[in-house]
Amino acid sequence: MTSYEQNIEIVILARKGDKVAFSKLVDLYSKRLYGYFYRLTYNADDSNELLSELFLKMYEKIGTCRPETFEAWLFRMASNLFMDFLRSKKRHDKMIGTFQQEYKEETPELKSDGFLTDKLSRALKTLEQDTAEIIVMRYYSQLSFQQLADLRNEPINTVLSKVHRGLKKLKEYLENSD
Structure with a gap:
């Protein structure tokens, strides 16, 4: 059995409520998805938060995906989650910018933690x-x-x-x- 076929079997089990199978999916995809989020946010905390939110959504909605297209489904959810994060961040940054203008405060720049x-x-x-x-x-x-x-x-x-x-x-x- 190929790894693709094994992944399909794991997804089928997870769709049926098998918690061990769901944990395997988390183990299989967490590193890749963390890297995906990190390379888009450049922030470990944001990446971990997005990853946690993604796995929660995956748990809630796994019954809606087709096992043979699970990976594309998962990355689409990740992409949508990141876009929501960006919209939220832009609103937050705008509020911070307004606050800084009013009080003439400067914030230190964030530094990369060396991952990239x-x-x-x-x-x-x-x-x-x-x-x-x-x-x-x-x-x-x-x-x-x-x-x-x-x-x-x-x-x-x-x-x-x-x-x-x-x-x-x-x-x-x-x-x-x-």
């Missing part, structure tokens, strides 16, 4: 959020181009173009920042 090199972090931040997310899902989370296309409801050629343009911009940034 500062150079790569800065390079990813120069990309459009959509493109950065696709590149993280492709190269860190190791999703195939077809999985990305399915996940994003976009033609595969659109995903390929975004990855190509994003990698080109990353390369230019990294070459010019020396």
Whole structure:
């Protein structure tokens, strides 16, 4: 039995309420999903919070997914959760900005905790959020181009173009920042 087939069996069991199977899914995907969130947020606390929220949603909604498309379903939930986080963060940052303007306070900049090199972090931040997310899902989370296309409801050629343009911009940034 291949690992893909084993994963399908685990998902089927988890859908039936098997807590051990659900724990296996958490173990199988937690590292990849943490990395996915970290590479988008650059913050360990935010990443852990998003990961916890994702697994809670997964537990609540696992009965709605098809076992053969579980991974795409899970990453779509992760993507949607991150987009919600961004919207919430923008509102929060706007409130903080207003507060800082009123009281002329400055906040220290957050520093990377070393999980990513500062150079790569800065390079990813120069990309459009959509493109950065696709590149993280492709190269860190190791999703195939077809999985990305399915996940994003976009033609595969659109995903390929975004990855190509994003990698080109990353390369230019990294070459010019020396």
